[in-house]
Amino acid sequence: MAFFKKLKDRLFKSSSKLEEGLEAIVQEGGEEELVEAAAPDEPDPQPEPEPQPVPPAEEPEPAPAPPGVPDRPETPQPAPADPIPEPAEPVPGSPDYPAEVPEAPEPEPVTPPAEAPQPADPMPMDPFPEIPAGDPMGQTARPGILGRLLGRGEPKTVVRRTLDDDMLEQLEELLIASDMGVDTALRVTANMAEGRFGKKLSTEEIKSLLAQEVARIMEPVARPLPLYPKKPQVVLVVGVNGSGKTTTIGKLASQFRAAGKKVVIAAGDTFRAAAVEQLQVWGERAGVPVLTAAQGSDPASLAWDAMEQAQRDGADLLMIDTAGRLQNRADLMEELAKIVRVIRKKDPDAPHNTLLVLDATTGQNALSQVETFQKLADVSGLVMxxxxxxxxxxxxxxxxxxxxxxxxxxxxxEQIDDLQAFDPEEFAQALTGAAA
Ligand SMILES: Nc1nc2c(ncn2[C@@H]2O[C@H](COP(=O)(O)OP(=O)(O)OP(=O)(O)O)[C@@H](O)[C@H]2O)c(=O)[nH]1
Structure with a gap:
């Protein structure tokens, strides 16, 4: 799936902001140093991780588990490439190269034939004219040839800055400005600095360290939507208006359907005709039925009907859209609680997932939305x-x-395929601009 490769391009605004900031910090107090093109301290390229579809194409049906329990298929690790492949054949001149007459214990002295051809040119071309005496292999004097053979280019320069209090403070400010939040920014920079205080770092090295820290934080939360053997598995989708609930339901429904699942959608925001219409459009795109009710009718009664239809149809998944009016929290809380009460009459374990959809463009506001929705509903996972x-x-x-x-x-x-499984390393690299 080509779209997995697009994350870096898609996240260009976040990564270019961080990259530009890091570059400016290092340039500010850094000094230019000479390095080889393939300096050993440059970050090692990592193998591309295998992409994982949002619903795994062939996910194993796990035993029932409480919502939020991860169901993450093992990512197959690519076999590490042999960094120094054995040459297929020994190179002439190398110690392994077989001698011409290996058996002869005492070789006859070789007499040059009388008719041995004399060089026509009295001043033959020296293939290695710059080899100094005492270095017959020319190892020190041919950096161009040997260096190029070994993949090293001409010497390059890199700017490195000594990691001190000033630089740390600037890094913290940059991360806070990238919406990481004060606590997280302080923790990330402290971890990056550990054991490196007083050392010189280049922009690339800082990017790589930052990407490692980000991936370390994100790794435990990167979990695909868990699937249960329960039919229908009920997914309640919550979030403020405009966060992308409808779009996300459409994208998820399309991916589950492509994975062979039977999906039913319930348009639970019955008060907004536009929201219902929008969901119907997405249902058509995904090829999934959308249950609607008269405008202003009780969302809980629609949820009940949807449960009945999903059970009758033998659907694997029922996705229930909900209203996102935070203006009147008490009403919304009561509305969500009633939906849950009603569907539990049909399945005491439902909803099996409560997905909170968050809009990344709201930045730090997303944090307060999580707090609010955790009070309104039993949020089991996020889609950003x-x-x-x-x-x-x-x-x-x-x-x-x-x-x-x-x-x-x-x-x-905004397209139907534009929903990706969350890959912590890919995200960390895309966010920081670190080399893959
Ligand atoms: N660029 C971009 N736009 C998105 C994404 N997800 C949703 N949108 C857009 O965000 C807008 C709101 O999305 P909806 O899915 O209608 O949001 P909602 O939460 O259902 O909003 P209401 O229907 O008002 O409750 C739409 O214009 C979507 O196309 C995304 O990942 N990227």
Missing amino acids: TKLDGTAKGGVLVALADRFGLPIHAIGVG
Whole structure:
């Protein structure tokens, strides 16, 4: 799936903001140093991780587990490439190269034939004219040839800055400005600095360290939506208006359907006709039925009908959209609680997942939305939308660090395929601009 490769392009605003900031910090107090092109302290390229679809194409059906329990298929690790492959054949001149007459214990002295051809040119071309005496192999005097053979280019320069209090403070400010939040930014910079205080670091080295720290924080929360053998598995989708609930439901429904699941959608925001219409459009796109009710009718009664239809149809998944009016929290809380009460009459374990959809462009506001919705509903996992085109991608790090809620998927565009499984390393590299 090509779209997995697009994350870096999609997150360009977040990564370019961080990259530019890091570059400026290092340039400010750094000094130029000479390095080889393939300096040993440059970060090692990592093998591309295998992409994982949001619903795994062939997910094993796990035993029932409480919501939020991860169901993460093992990522196959690519076999590490042999960094120094054995040459297929010994190179002439190398110690392994077989001698011409290996058996002869005492070789006859070789007499040059009388008719041995004399060089026509009295001043033959020296293939290695610059080899100094005492260095017959020319190892020190041919950096160009040997260096190029070994993959090293001409000497390059890199700017490195000594990690001190000033630089740390600037790094903290940059991370806070990238929406990582104060606590997370301080923790990340402290971890990056550990054991490196007083050492000189280049922009690339800092990016790589930052990417490692971000990936370490994100790793525990990167969990696909858990699937249970329960039919229907009920997924309640909550979030403020405009966060991307409808779009996310459409994208998820499309991916589950492509994975062979039977899906039913319930348009639970019965008060807003536009929201219902929008969901119907997405249902058509995904090829999934959308249950609606008369405008202004009780969302809980629609949820009941949807449960009945999903059970009757033998659906694998029922996704229930909900209203996102935070203006009147008491009403919304009561509405969500009633939906849950009603569907529990049909299945005491439902809803099996309560997905909170968050809009990345709201930055730090996403943190308070999590707090609010955790009080309104039993949030089991997050989907972060609109990571494309925002410079606030760092908020995902703050969310993971503060709440530890599973991040099931990220939205990176408005098209049906623009929902990706959350890959912590790919995200960390895309966010920081570190080399893959
Ligand atoms: N760029 C981008 N836009 C998105 C993404 N997800 C959703 N959107 C857009 O965000 C807007 C709101 O999305 P909806 O899915 O309608 O949001 P909602 O939460 O259902 O909003 P209401 O229907 O008002 O409750 C739409 O214009 C979507 O196209 C995303 O990942 N990237």
